[in-house]
Amino acid sequence: MKDVREEYHADGLTEADLHDDPLAQAQRWVDEAIDAGLPLPNAMTLATVSADGQPSTRVVLLKGIEGGGFTFFTHYDSRKGREIEGNARVSFTMFWQPFDRQMIVIGEAHKVDEEESQAYFASRPYGSQVSAAISPQSQPVTREWLEAQVEALQQQHPQAPVPKPAQWGGYRIVPTEIQFWHGRPSRLHDRFRYFKQADGRWHRERLAP
Template identity: 85%
Template sequence: MKDVREEYHAEGLSEGHLHDNPVEQARRWVDEAIEAGFPLPNAMTLATVSADGQPSTRVVLLKGIEGGGFTFFTHYDSRKGEEIAANAKVSFTMFWQPFDRQMIVIGEASKVDEEESESYFASRPYASQISAAISPQSQPTSREWLEAEVEALQQQHPEAPVPRPANWGGYRITPTEIQFWHGRPSRLHDRFRYRKQADGSWVRERLAP
């Protein structure tokens, strides 16, 4: 691993390239990754912290940027859901290697309203609705049990919509800090940080790479 090297060749990132609102700048970068056809352009590595201070991470999918925040969906009684209930402070990272770009968001997560969760669940493919409805996410299980539960629920609901489980829904991460990183040759990267102020405005500053 010590010999693995990756040189970055991206053009420079200056303050003139950045939107005054970091949430809108984040939307630009996500949209550009989607338009470029990158695999899983909305994948984000989400970090949560347990009540006793143990961090954990996993990859989830960003499903919206609205209401001043970033939305994803999951089981509320999963490990991440239990940790958010104990400590709403979270962070996530998105990395788009072909663009030599990384974005880090720090903030707090809160549940979206029931109507929004219902609407998104109904928009999911039938098989995804089934899987979400039967899964005791993060709990020990067996493949045989999962497949048996899928078959049983498919018999009850042979077509969409499948009822949304009460323990499944969305979270919106409201940011207090957002960083934009742009890889540059010789590791002299461009890096900008926005920090939210008490009056709701944002302060932007360049950071050393």
């Protein structure tokens, strides 16, 4: 692995390229990744912290940038849900390799209202509704048990909608800091940080790569 090298060739990032609102800039980068047909353009690596200070990460899917934050959906009683319940401070990273772009968000995660979770759950494909409804996420199970639970629920609800489980819903991560990183040749990358000031306004600065 020490010999693996990759040079970055994309155009750089300047302050003139950036939107004054980091959420609008984030939306721009996500939209460009979607429009380019990149694989999983909304994938984000989410970090949470346990009560004893142990961080853990996993990839989840960003489902919206609205209401002043970044929205994703999951099981509230999963490991990440339990950790968010104990410590709402989280971070996530999105990386779009073909564009040499990376975005880092730091903030706090809060549950969205039940109506929003219900609406999104109802919009999911039937198979995804079934899987979410039967899964005790993050708990030990066998494949046979999972498949039996799927079959039983499909018999009860042979088509959508499937009732949304109470322990499933959305979180909105409200940011206090957002970084935009853009690869440059010879590792002299462009990196900008926005952080929220006490008066609620965003301050932007360039960071060393």
